[in-house]
Amino acid sequence: MSNISRRSFLQVTGGAAAVGTLGFSPIIMAGSHGGAGNVVVVGGGMGGATAARYIKIMDPKVNVTIVEPNKHYYTCFTSNEVLGGMRGIDSIKFGYQDLEKMGIKVVQDIATKIDAGAKKVMTKSNGGIAYDRCIVSPGVDFKWEMIEGYDAKVAAEKIPHAWKAGPQTVLLKKQLDAMKDGGTVVIAAPPNPFRCPPGPYDRASLIAWYLKTNKPKSKVLILDAKDKFSKQGLFTSAWKEHYGFGTDNSLIEWVKGAEGGIIEGVDAATNTVIGGVDEYKADVINIIPAQKAGKIAFNSGLVNDKGWCPVNQKTFESSKHKDVYVIGDSSVAKPMPKSGYAANSQAKVCAAAVVASLQGKEAPHPTYVNTCYSVITPEHGISVAMVYNFADGKIGKVKGSGGLSPKDASKEDRKREVKYAHSWFNNITKDAFGG
Amino acid sequence: MNYKKTVLISLALGSGLALNASAVAATASAELLAYTCAGCHGTDGSSNGPGIPTIAGASEEYLNEIMMAYRKGERASTIMERIAKGYSDDEIKAMSAFFAKQPFKVFPQEHDAELAKAGAKLHKKYCEKCHAEGGTSAEDDSGILAGQWMPYLEYTMADYVSGRLTATKKMKKKMKKLEKKEGAEGYKKLIHFYGSAK
Numbered sequence: 317m318s319n320i321s322r323r324s325f326l327q328v329t330g331g332a333a334a335v336g337t338l339g340f341s342p343i344i345m346a347g348s349h350g351g352a353g354n355v356v357v358v359g360g361g362m363g364g365a366t367a368a369r370y371i372k373i374m375d376p377k378v379n380v381t382i383v384e385p386n387k388h389y390y391t392c393f394t395s396n397e398v399l400g401g402m403r404g405i406d407s408i409k410f411g412y413q414d415l416e417k418m419g420i421k422v423v424q425d426i427a428t429k430i431d432a433g434a435k436k437v438m439t440k441s442n443g444g445i446a447y448d449r450c451i452v453s454p455g456v457d458f459k460w461e462m463i464e465g466y467d468a469k470v471a472a473e474k475i476p477h478a479w480k481a482g483p484q485t486v487l488l489k490k491q492l493d494a495m496k497d498g499g500t501v502v503i504a505a506p507p508n509p510f511r512c513p514p515g516p517y518d519r520a521s522l523i524a525w526y527l528k529t530n531k532p533k534s535k536v537l538i539l540d541a542k543d544k545f546s547k548q549g550l551f552t553s554a555w556k557e558h559y560g561f562g563t564d565n566s567l568i569e570w571v572k573g574a575e576g577g578i579i580e581g582v583d584a585a586t587n588t589v590i591g592g593v594d595e596y597k598a599d600v601i602n603i604i605p606a607q608k609a610g611k612i613a614f615n616s617g618l619v620n621d622k623g624w625c626p627v628n629q630k631t632f633e634s635s636k637h638k639d640v641y642v643i644g645d646s647s648v649a650k651p652m653p654k655s656g657y658a659a660n661s662q663a664k665v666c667a668a669a670v671v672a673s674l675q676g677k678e679a680p681h682p683t684y685v686n687t688c689y690s691v692i693t694p695e696h697g698i699s700v701a702m703v704y705n706f707a708d709g710k711i712g713k714v715k716g717s718g719g720l721s722p723k724d725a726s727k728e729d730r731k732r733e734v735k736y737a738h739s740w741f742n743n744i745t746k747d748a749f750g751g
Numbered sequence: 752m753n754y755k756k757t758v759l760i761s762l763a764l765g766s767g768l769a770l771n772a773s774a775v776a777a778t779a780s781a782e783l784l785a786y787t788c789a790g791c792h793g794t795d796g797s798s799n800g801p802g803i804p805t806i807a808g809a810s811e812e813y814l815n816e817i818m819m820a821y822r823k824g825e826r827a828s829t830i831m832e833r834i835a836k837g838y839s840d841d842e843i844k845a846m847s848a849f850f851a852k853q854p855f856k857v858f859p860q861e862h863d864a865e866l867a868k869a870g871a872k873l874h875k876k877y878c879e880k881c882h883a884e885g886g887t888s889a890e891d892d893s894g895i896l897a898g899q900w901m902p903y904l905e906y907t908m909a910d911y912v913s914g915r916l917t918a919t920k921k922m923k924k925k926m927k928k929l930e931k932k933e934g935a936e937g938y939k940k941l942i943h944f945y946g947s948a949k
Contacts, residue, residue, distance in 0.1 A: 370786070657790050664786045683779035685787040685837070687830065699830055703787075703837020706777075717837030721829065728909075729829050735802030735902055736791070736829065742799040744790040 352377040353674035356437045356447040358427045358612060360384030360412060362391070362656045363453030363644030365748040366663035367670075372418045374671045381421040381445060382412065383437060389749070390481035392512060393656040394741045398485050399478070400522030401530075402694060405486055414750030430616035432637035449670045452618065452625075452634075453644040453659065454610025455480070456511045459623075462606050463504075464581030464590070474584045475601045478519075479511065491600045492523065497531035499599030502589050504579050505540040509624075510607045511645045511654045513546035514700070518690040519602070521551065524559045524567040525693050537598070538570045539591060540577040541606070546653075547690060547700055550720060554692040579603070609646035616640070624648050629711045631669035631679045632662055639673075641666050651713055652704060658686045660744055682706045689737030697721075697733030781845035784838070788846065797856040804903040808855025810889045814847035817894075827915045851889070857898035862946040870944025873937055877925045886945055898948035908938045 355371055357364045360382045368380045391408045398405050412422040426440040430452065436444035458477065460467045471477050471484070476491075478484040492501065501523055505516035520536045527534040545551075552570075555561030559568050571577040576593035582603060589596045589603075608614075608623030618625045618636050625642040626635040632647060634640045643666050644659035652658040661684045669679035684704040691697050702718030704711050721733060778784075785796070788806070792798050796807030806814060820826035821835035822843070838846070874886060878896075882888070886896030896904065910916040911926065912935075918926060929937045 374782075660790050661787055664783065668783055680783060681777040681779045683784050683787055683842075685790070685834070687791060687834070701830055701833045703834060714837040718833050725829070732802065732829050732906055739798060739801055739803035739900075740791050742801075743793040743803065746799055747789045747794045 353448040354379045354446065355381070355449045355451060355670060355674075356445050357382045357451045357453065358430070358437060359453040359455065359610070359644075360386075360389055360422065361453060361455050361644065361659070362393075362744075362748055363455075363659035363663045364451065365389070365410075365412075365415060366660045367451045367453065367643060367667050368415055368420050369418065369748060369750060370664050370667040371671055372420060374667060375674075376419065378671065378674060379421070380419075381423060381447075382415065383423045383425055383427045383439060383445065384412070385424065385426045386482075387411070387424060388482075390485065391656065391741075391745060392479065392481045392515075394737075395478070395481035395485045396515070396519045396522045397691060398481075399489055399492060399519060400525045400691075402522070402691075405482075405489075408481060408485075410745055410749040412749070418750065427612055428615060429612065430618075430637070430640055432616065432640055435639065447639075448674060449639050449641065451632075451641045451643060451663075451666060451670065452610075452612065452616075452646070453642070453663070454612050454646050456607040456645045456654070457610050457614075458605040459608055460605060463579060463603060465584060466582050466603055466605065470582075470584050471603070475582060475603055477604055478602055479515075479604050479607075488600070488602055492526060495531065495534065495599045498533040499531065500534065500597070501527070501536045501600045502596055502598040502602065503536060503538050504589065504601070504603040505538055505542065505545070505577075506604045506606045507541040507573075509654060510604070512688075513653050513655075514551075514688055514690045516540075516604055517545055517547070517551045518692070520568050520570075521555070521559075521690070521692040524555075528559065528567055532567075534599075535566065536568045537596065538568065538577075539579050539589060539596065540570060541573050541579075542577075543572045543574050547698060547720060549723065550698045551690070551692070553723070554696055554698070558693050558696065607645075609642075613642065613646050618642055618646075620648070629709075630665075630682055630706050631673075632666040633669070641670060649711060651702075652684060652686055652711060653688070655686055655688050657688060657740075657744065658684070660748060661685050663748075684711065687740065689733060689740055691734055691737055695727075695734060696730045697735075697737045698730070699733055699736075778839070778842060778845075781849040784842055784846050785849040788850075795853045796850040797853070798900060800858060800860070800900045800902075802900060802902045802906075804900055805855060805895075805898075806850050807853035808889055809851065809894050810892045811844075811847045811851040813889070813892045813894050814850055815844055816892075818843045818847065827910055855889070855895050855898065857948050858900075859949065860901055860946040862901070862943045864947070866940045866943035867947035868944075870940035870942070870947075873929065873933065873941055874944055877929045877937075878941065881921065885948075887948070896945045899945055901942050901946040904942045904945055908942065912938070 357368045368382050389410045397403045425442045429438045476484045476488040478488040524536050555568050560566040576591050579591050581590040613619050620626050625646045626648045632641045632643050643662040645654040665682040672679050687701040689699045698721045700720050703714040792806050798805045821831040881893045883891040911918045
């Protein structure tokens with residue numbers, strides 16, 4: 317049944333070194349190595365890097381090219397630990413050198429559009445790159461228009477979203493460092509669906525940790541577009557335990573959508589967030605806007621009317637264009653969340669389908685998993701997990717599997733989950749970027 | 752294939768919660784199943800640490816036994832019970848066979864050379880019979896200890912001591928002897944010994 321035979325898997329270790337094509341050819345010809353097909357991966361994040369690496373693991377003869385605008389990738393997951401002061405920004409920074417060592421070509425450029433008819437990825441500086449199969453993993457883009465007074469420029473200079481890590485994370489961290497004790501940090505949490513469902517609350521927790529240990533008279537105010545959120549019970553009980561949640565002196569306050577949490581605008585000049593009911597003056601503002609598929613998905617006609625990319629959930633091939641696959645945050649893969657682990661898992665399913673398709677075979681039967689850790693203090697971690705299968709033509713949760721960390725877990729287990737969160741980070745990033 | 756119906760019938764027959772889709776529906780290959788573990792356990796099961804253990808290179812029987820124990824809720828864990836419940840007997844067997852064939856990679860770990868030296872002696876005296884060849888053997892079906900991540904060994908040992916994990920009769924006996932002679936420090940020495948593997 318499997319199209320990835322034991323033998324072809326074993327070939328990898330020996331074969332990978334021989335495939336290296338690290339020349340700096342001025343003309344981009346993804347199809348010039350005479351291999352078993354050309355795959356162009358758009359986006360070198362968790363989904364794209366994993367897909368590229370696993371195609372090479374599954375069939376080293378396939379030519380793989382990644383088109384990615386940035387020289388380095390900063391993981392969005394674990395970036396909240398940078399905000400909490402537990403790690404530096406360089407610890408979440410990854411390059412492509414190890415993927416290049418496997419023979420993957422990395423083109424630093426902006427992919428502007430996929431021409432599905434001509435089977436080319438159009439780029440800003442390198443012209444069109446021909447493909448036999450294209451994998452698109454562009455992450456999310458923001459619906460700036462939903463918050464008056466907020467746009468990419470305001471985000472870059474004054475009020476970071478920090479929902480794509482890197483300079484945005486650094487900007488928010490600087491503002492937190494500069495804030496006086498007694499200040500208010502506003503986090504505006506987005507409506508569903510969005511990247512990393514527990515992320516805003518994990519962020520609130522780790523900023524609260526920073527404040528508790530450095531500026532204890534300050535507080536975090538979460539203005540939420542929603543009325544409930546991921547791992548809510550575990551978060552709120554941990555907040556009660558560590559941050560006085562629910563008391564007058566709480567370091568974290570949460571305003572749900574129905575009670576004025578939905579924000580309509582922001583005044584960058586006065587640092588004021590404008591809600592439907594109240595206005596909130598803040599010292600530091602972090603707005604996580606509503607989200608949609610990455611820009612190239614729109615430019616290439618890959619999205620549905622909701623702004624996300626429908627796919628065949630067995631292979632992740634786009635429902636809109638043949639031979640184009642969409643994985644990660646941009647794809648419609650419900651009930652999987654938009655998470656780093658989901659993107660990593662989908663990338664492997666997609667890589668296997670793409671390799672099979674290039675060999676003229678049927679896609680193998682898929683299997684998927686997700687695990688998300690959240691760190692609330694350096695000694696309090698929680699997790700949610702799920703195993704997924706493919707049945708009745710769609711992704712489903714395997715009955716009886718997965719779920720949250722137990723409500724009554726011991727202190728020791730909470731501590732272990734932090735250690736496991738850090739191990740998960742080390743392993744998943746190496747699984748995607750190599751090294 | 753009507754998977755839902757089959758599951759319902761099976762449940763009606765009292766097959767219990769552990770039963771799941773893959774027992775009756777199409778299953779994924781061993782490779783694709785094993786790839787899903789890599790996010791936490793590292794590519795091909797070699798963990799970069801510091802807490803999540805390497806699962807590569809242990810014996811098929813050992814891996815299978817541990818996963819089945821997680822699935823049944825008979826082996827305490829933070830997360831593995833939740834994950835193991837997602838897989839059928841055949842899937843667990845396939846994954847175990849895959850990881851058994853992968854090489855066990857040893858990553859250098861910070862350890863105390865003195866403690867490690869003392870631990871080597873204790874290993875010979877109390878552990879070697881089951882954890883053969885200085886804890887490097889997979890064939891003894893007792894897992895690989897030498898080169899395993901030290902925090903994981905600490906957690907596991909602490910759980911054996913507290914009774915959260917049930918040791919075999921033989922192991923209990925050896926632990927009792929070790930504790931009597933060496934105190935809790937004995938475990939620390941052993942862990943530094945395993946952590947000193949190159």
